[in-house]
Amino acid sequence: MDKNQGYAILKAVMLENGRGFALGEHPTAPSRYVTWACYDDKDGQRQYEWGHYGNDRTAMEQDFTDRVQDYQRIYNVGIRQTEAPGLYKYYSTQRPVDIGTFPKPPYNKPDEIFNYDQRIPVENGSFLAWGYLTYTRPLTEKQASDYELRPAPDNPDRPRPIAEQMKNAAKLAEADRG
Incomplete structure (x- = not known):
């Protein structure tokens, strides 16, 4: 922080x-x-x-x-x-989080580091992870890929699912009509 x-x-x-x-x-x-x-x-x-x-x-x-x-x-x-502190979450999918297994960019050190006891399903079972890190600011795509980190789907910088975008567009269109 x-x-x-x-x-x-x-x-x-x-x-x-x-x-x-x-x-x-x-x-x-x-x-x-x-x-x-x-x-x-x-x-x-x-x-x-x-x-x-x-x-x-x-x-x-x-x-x-x-x-x-x-x-x-x-x-x-x-x-x-x-x-915001802890706003951007990245999963470590290949190994437990340890020294040298995650980026430490200047002015964006991890806010939290958490390891699971074993590799477990996360994000409703969509993939397996050893643990996660949270950051105040988003990592670059290169930083995440260099350390084999996978961004959480609900990170603010991630595109929203198309179904969610369609619902929001429908609500806006309905509001514009009056």
Whole structure:
């Protein structure tokens, strides 16, 4: 999990133009919560700026949502990825998770590593795995394939099943008709 000025980043949204927003928490700070504008510099290090501080989590979550939506409306950009600790899950299908069996990209270390006692069926029996890792940010396809990791089907960056896409499209079409 990322930290900035003692605040643990609870979630972040990165937009198509490389800018984004983050929500952080620091239990002992005078202002427990903060929302920041953020971007990744040329070295991939996350930079934070323009903080809004407060003590009410609900109000700060609303501030986070408002800042993202306002920025999207003003600059006409979409969301590239959502980040939160443990949000991206990858299964180790070939061996138990151990030293040297998973990627450790800079600024995206695993949040959780879990090994099963044996290779077991996962994701409703669709494949077998020795364990899993979770990350705050998605791995690249190359990182996952180099270590023979399989992304969980419900990761936010994975395409939704066609049946689910069709249902959502039908709901939108129905809503447009009135």
